[in-house]
Amino acid sequence: MSELDNQLSLAIHGKPTAAVTYNRTASLKKMRFRENVLAYTFLAPSLFLFAIFLFYPILKSVYLSLHSTDPTGQVAAYVGLDNFKELFSSGLFWNGMKVTAMFSLLTVPTSILLALLLAALTHNLRWGKRGFQFAFSLPLVLAVGTSSIIWKFLFHPSLGMLNYFLGLAGVAPIPWLVSPEWALLSVSLMTVWMNLGFNYIILSSGLQGIPDELYESAKIDGAGAVTMFRIITMPLLSPTLFFVVLVSIISAFQSFGQINILTSGGPMDSTSVFVFSIFQESFINFRFGAGSTQALMLFLVILLLTYIQFKWVERKVHYQ
Amino acid sequence: MKKLTAGQAALYIALAIMAVLVLYPVIYTFFMAVMTPAQASAYPPYIVPHSLNLANFIQVFDLVPVGTFVGNTFLVSAIVMIGQLVTASMAAYAFAKMEFKGKALMFSLFVSTMMIPWEVAMIPNYLVIRNLNWLDTYQGLIVPFLATAFGTFLLRQFFLQLPKELFEAAKVDGCGHIRYFLFHVLPLSRPALGTLAVYSFLNMYNSYLWPLLITNSDKMRTVQIGISMLQYQESTSWNLVFAGISIVILPSLLLLVFGLKQLVRGMAAGALKG
Known part of the structure; x- marks a missing residue:
C-alpha cells in the first residue's frame, strides 16, 4: 500500500512522470518502427517482382516506343514520335481497332446473353441441375491452346464436322477459316463457346444470391415471369452483369491464342486483332519499338474503355 | 415428385x-x-x-513427348501456385492486419497493377528474360508470375473478415505478428488459400502466349504449346x-x-x- 502511495505521490511530482511517458512513447515508437519494418518485409517479395516484371516494363515500353530497334532488340536510334505517326498513318492501328471492336461486338453480347439464358433456365431445375451445370461450365477449364486445335478440326473445310453436319442439313459448305468474310465470324463462334463457361458460372452464382422470397412475394402480387425478370432479376443481377461485361470486354481486347492458332491473323488481316498485331510486329518482324508503341496504345484503349464503363454504365448498376 | x-x-x-x-x-x-x-x-x-x-x-x-509437356506444365504451375500463395498471403497480411507508413499508397499501387494488361509488359519482360539468359528455362517460365495483385486482394478481403478479438487474445498471450500470421491466420484461411491455389494453377496450366515466346525446345515446352505445335x-x-x-x-x-x-x-x- 505504502509503496503504491509512494509511486502515486512521485507521479504527481512531475519529472518521473515525464520519464515514464518518455519511456512509453519510446517503446511505442520502437514498436511502430518494428511494425513498419515487418510490414515492408512482408510486402517486399511482391513489390520486388512487380517492380521488375511490371513497373519497369511499362517505363521501358514508353522508352522503346520512342526508339527504333535492331533485330536483336537493341535500341538503334531515337525517333521521337515516328513510331506513333507510322502506326496511325499505316492504317495498322485503325485496322487493329476495327477488327478488335468487331470481334468484341460479335463475342461479348452473344456470350453473355447465352450464358444468362442458360443460367436462368438451369436456376430452378428440380433434377439434373448438376449435370447441366457441369456441361455449361465445362469450356472454362479448357485452355485456349487445346480448344483452338479441336475447333480447327471442326472448322476443317472438307473433313470438318461442322461442314459435314451442314451438308446433312442440306446447306452448302462454309469456308470457315479460309475466307476473309467468314474468318472473324468463325473465330468469334469458337470464342463465344470458350467464354460461355466463365460467364455461366459467374451469372449462375449471381442468380443464386437473389433471395427466393422476393420472387414469392412478387408472384403473390400477380407478377408474371417477364415482369419478375425486369423488376427483380435485372436490378439485383446488375452488379454481376456489370462485372461480366467489364471482364469480357477487357479479355476480348486481349485475345490472342485462338487467333494465332486458327487463322494467324489472316486471311488478308481480317482477324488481325490488337494483340496479334503486337505479337507479329515484335516477335516475327522483330520491331520491338513499333510493337511497344502498339502495346501502349492497347493499354490506353483498355484504360479508356474501363473508365467509360465506370463513369457511364456503373451509374445504372444497383448496389445493395 | x-x-x-x-x-x-x-x-x-x-x-x-x-x-x-x-x-x-x-x-x-x-x-x-x-x-x-x-x-x-x-x-x-x-x-x-x-x-x-x-x-x-x-x-x-x-x-510427341506428351509426358514431358505435362510434367513441365505441372512443375511450373505447382511452383507458381506455391509462390503466389506465399507472396500474396504475406502482402495480404500486411495490408489487412498491420499499420505502417504509406499503406494507402502501397495498396493503390497493388490495385493499379490489376488494371495493366499484361501484354504491355510483354516485350520488355521478354528482353529482361533474354538478358538474364533465361530463355527456354524453368526460371523464365516461373519467376515473372510469382506475385499476384489479384491474389493479394482476394486474401486481404478474407483476412479482414477474421474477428479482431482473435488478434487481441493472441497478443495477450505474447503472440507477435509473425506467429499470429503463421499459426492463426493461415490455418483459418484455408478456403481462401484453396481458391487462390486452384485459380493460379489453372491459369498457369492454360497459359499460352508467354510459354510460346520463351520456350523453343521440346524439352521445355508446356502442354498448350506442345499440343498446338502438332498441327504443323x-x-x-x-x-x-x-x-x-x-x-x-x-x-x-x-x-x-x-x-x-x-x-x-x-x-x-x-x-x-x-
Whole structure:
C-alpha cells in the first residue's frame, strides 16, 4: 500500500512522470518502427517482382516506343514520335481497332446473353441441375491452346464436322477459316463457346444470391415471369452483369491464342486483332519499338474503355 | 415428385440440346482419340467411332513427348501456385492486419497493377528474360508470375473478415505478428488459400502466349504449346493428336469435377471487387 502511495505521490511530482511517458512513447515508437519494418518485409517479395516484371516494363515500353530497334532488340536510334505517326498513318492501328471492336461486338453480347439464358433456365431445375451445370461450365477449364486445335478440326473445310453436319442439313459448305468474310465470324463462334463457361458460372452464382422470397412475394402480387425478370432479376443481377461485361470486354481486347492458332491473323488481316498485331510486329518482324508503341496504345484503349464503363454504365448498376 | 408438364419437358429438351452442343467439341475429341487412322481421316467422317483403338494413347507418346509437356506444365504451375500463395498471403497480411507508413499508397499501387494488361509488359519482360539468359528455362517460365495483385486482394478481403478479438487474445498471450500470421491466420484461411491455389494453377496450366515466346525446345515446352505445335507436323495421324489432347484435358476435367466449388467461390469474390 505504502509503496503504491509512494509511486502515486512521485507521479504527481512531475519529472518521473515525464520519464515514464518518455519511456512509453519510446517503446511505442520502437514498436511502430518494428511494425513498419515487418510490414515492408512482408510486402517486399511482391513489390520486388512487380517492380521488375511490371513497373519497369511499362517505363521501358514508353522508352522503346520512342526508339527504333535492331533485330536483336537493341535500341538503334531515337525517333521521337515516328513510331506513333507510322502506326496511325499505316492504317495498322485503325485496322487493329476495327477488327478488335468487331470481334468484341460479335463475342461479348452473344456470350453473355447465352450464358444468362442458360443460367436462368438451369436456376430452378428440380433434377439434373448438376449435370447441366457441369456441361455449361465445362469450356472454362479448357485452355485456349487445346480448344483452338479441336475447333480447327471442326472448322476443317472438307473433313470438318461442322461442314459435314451442314451438308446433312442440306446447306452448302462454309469456308470457315479460309475466307476473309467468314474468318472473324468463325473465330468469334469458337470464342463465344470458350467464354460461355466463365460467364455461366459467374451469372449462375449471381442468380443464386437473389433471395427466393422476393420472387414469392412478387408472384403473390400477380407478377408474371417477364415482369419478375425486369423488376427483380435485372436490378439485383446488375452488379454481376456489370462485372461480366467489364471482364469480357477487357479479355476480348486481349485475345490472342485462338487467333494465332486458327487463322494467324489472316486471311488478308481480317482477324488481325490488337494483340496479334503486337505479337507479329515484335516477335516475327522483330520491331520491338513499333510493337511497344502498339502495346501502349492497347493499354490506353483498355484504360479508356474501363473508365467509360465506370463513369457511364456503373451509374445504372444497383448496389445493395 | 410432381408429373412433368409439357412446358418442363420442352425446357429439358432444349437444355439437353444445348448441353450436347456445348459438350460436342469434347465428345468429338474423345471419339477421335479412339479411332483408327483410317477412320479419323475418312470421308464422310465418322460421327461415332467404330472401334476402340486404345493403343492410340500409348502411340502418341512416341509421336510427341506428351509426358514431358505435362510434367513441365505441372512443375511450373505447382511452383507458381506455391509462390503466389506465399507472396500474396504475406502482402495480404500486411495490408489487412498491420499499420505502417504509406499503406494507402502501397495498396493503390497493388490495385493499379490489376488494371495493366499484361501484354504491355510483354516485350520488355521478354528482353529482361533474354538478358538474364533465361530463355527456354524453368526460371523464365516461373519467376515473372510469382506475385499476384489479384491474389493479394482476394486474401486481404478474407483476412479482414477474421474477428479482431482473435488478434487481441493472441497478443495477450505474447503472440507477435509473425506467429499470429503463421499459426492463426493461415490455418483459418484455408478456403481462401484453396481458391487462390486452384485459380493460379489453372491459369498457369492454360497459359499460352508467354510459354510460346520463351520456350523453343521440346524439352521445355508446356502442354498448350506442345499440343498446338502438332498441327504443323506433316503426315500426322489425327487420331494420335486427339489422343494427346484427351490426355492433356483430362486433368482439367477432373479439376472441374472436384474443384468447381472452390473456383466458383473465387470468381464470385472476383465479381464482388468489380
